[in-house]
Every structure is written in structure tokens, then in C-alpha cells.
């Protein structure tokens with residue numbers, strides 16, 4: 673039985689079709705990254721999975737429960753880590769965990785708290801008030817709180833958005849640890865690198881739909897290519913190189929100040945300038961080719 677099954681899911685807000693016929697199956701034990709630009713419908717999808725939003729149409733099954741009817745049962749077996757920090761800053765680290773453990777009716781609350789403290793590597797800070805933790809520690813605590821009842825499924829909505837690179841790396845290590853222990857994870861992100869590093873499979877979401885779904889490697893092979901050639905230079909020159917490449921049937925995208933010729937291994941002689949920088953095709957190439965958005 674898959675952990676998550678979404679079929680033809682739809683949700684509109686007035687004239688906006690936030691989720692517009694989304695299909696997604698996530699098998700147990702998989703870490704799936706929902707990768708999509710701002711407004712693609714990722715958070716709305718997540719909210720329908722937790723019962724916080726009711727779909728207009730479509731079917732949702734989470735851990736075998738049919739939503740929204742059985743949202744309560746499903747919620748009891750899943751961990752949800754919100755994008756925004758909503759920790760209780762008036763109580764200690766361990767009390768934050770204990771409150772959730774009791775809420776989820778965990779049998780052995782002290783043991784659950786102990787385990788969560790270890791996951792978050794906060795055992796030595798357990799008596800600390802939350803507002804005295806560093807940003808990275810708070811994030812680890814937020815994640816550990818979502819794990820206090822040992823959920824089979826974890827929903828992470830933009831787990832590292834707005835964090836500095838060091839804290840982001842710290843969280844990646846933590847999430848990767850959960851993944852290798854077999855927890856099923858659905859993680860939304862618009863950071864390419866996050867999806868590339870953590871996700872076994874990536875579903876690219878645009879305009880409320882899944883437009884591609886595979887492992888990062890397969891997506892790159894199918895939608896980018898072996899090699900990408902980046903060309904820097906004054907706009908006139910880039911324009912010339914681009915036109916020539918496109919006339920020859922190559923795909924070209926903007927890449928900040930440069931242009932990138934995607935699938936450059938197919939280029940005929942003279943189409944890729946000698947000073948171009950060659951690199952392997954990437955998930956970023958896939959994302960930009962499929963969604964037309966610049967990557968973050």
C-alpha cells in the first residue's frame with residue numbers, strides 16, 4: 673500500500689486554480705521532493721494531506737485512510753513540520769516535546785522525549801528556554817517535535833526556507849538520517865539543491881499539476897542532457913550565440929548573466945564557443961526547461 677495516493681486533486685480559491693488535477697503516488701520508504709516555483713500549489717497540496725484544507729474534487733488516501741473523512745486517524749500517524757516556527761517559547765525544550773508526546777497519546781512520554789532530544793542533538797540543552805536557542809537548534813527542535821510519536825510519514829513544507837546555508841546543511845543531515853532509517857517523507861521545496869541532495873524521487877509541480885516525476889538522474893537524462901555549456905559575455909554576443917544555437921535546434925536558457933546551452937553534447941561544430949564552461953546537465957536545467965522559471 674502506498675503511503676500517499678492523490679488522484680485528480682483540485683482546489684480553487686475564487687478564480688485561482690491552486691491545485692488543478694494533481695496525481696501523485698508516494699510509496700512507503702521513499703523521500704519525495706515536490707519541486708515547483710512560487711504559487712505552484714505545493715503548500716495547498718500539503719494542507720489537503722493534513723486535512724487543513726478540503727479539496728473541491730479528487731481522491732486522497734494517506735496511510736490507507738481516506739481523507740478528509742479519516743483525517744484525524746491519518747494525522748495521528750503522520751508528522752507535520754510547518755514552514756513557520758510555532759514552538760512554545762515560554763517553556764523548555766523538553767517540555768515542548770512532552771506536550772506533543774501527550775497530545776499524540778504516546779505510551780511512554782519520557783522515552784519519546786529522550787529519543788526526540790537525541791534526534792535533534794539537544795539532549796544537553798533540554799532545560800533551556802526555547803528563546804535562548806540558536807536558529808539552527810530551534811529548527812532541529814521543530815523537526816524533532818514532528819517526530820515525537822514516531823510517525824510513519826513525515827510532511828515537510830519548505831523545511832529550510834529562509835535559513836542560512838550552515839543551518840540548511842545541518843537540517844539536511846538530520847533529514848537524510850530519517851530517510852536512511854526508512855521514514856516516508858514528502859518534502860516541498862523550491863531549492864533545487866535541496867531536492868537534488870535529499871529526494872529519492874522528484875515531482876516537478878507547475879500550475880497545480882505534476883508535470884514530471886522520476887529520480888533526479890532520470891529527469892536530467894530525459895529533460896536536460898549529458899552536458900550543459902554556459903556562455904558568458906556581453907549581451908550582443910550572447911544573443912548571437914543563442915540565435916545560432918536555437919536555429920540549429922538546440923535548447924538555450926538564461927542563467928543569470930550567462931546563457932546555458934542544454935544538451936550541448938548534441939551541438940554541431942562551431943555552435944558552442946571555445947570559451948564556454950562545460951558542466952554536467954543538472955536538475956536546475958530540468959527545472960528551468962520544464963517550468964520556464966529561473967531557479968533559486
Ligand SMILES: Nc1ncnc2c1ncn2[C@@H]1O[C@H](COP(=O)(O)OP(=O)(O)OP(=O)(O)O)[C@@H](O)[C@H]1O
Nearest residue numbers: 685688690708709710711712713714715716717862
Ligand atoms: N487561502 C488562500 N486563499 C486564496 N488564495 C490562496 C490561498 N492559499 C493559496 N492560494 C493561492 O493558490 C496558489 C498556490 O499557492 P500555494 O501556497 O499552494 O503555492 P506553493 O507552491 O506552496 O508556493 P510557494 O513556493 O510560494 O510556497 C497561489 O496562487 C496562492 O496565491
Ligand SMILES: [Mg+2]
Nearest residue numbers: 714715716830
Ligand atoms: Mg508553499
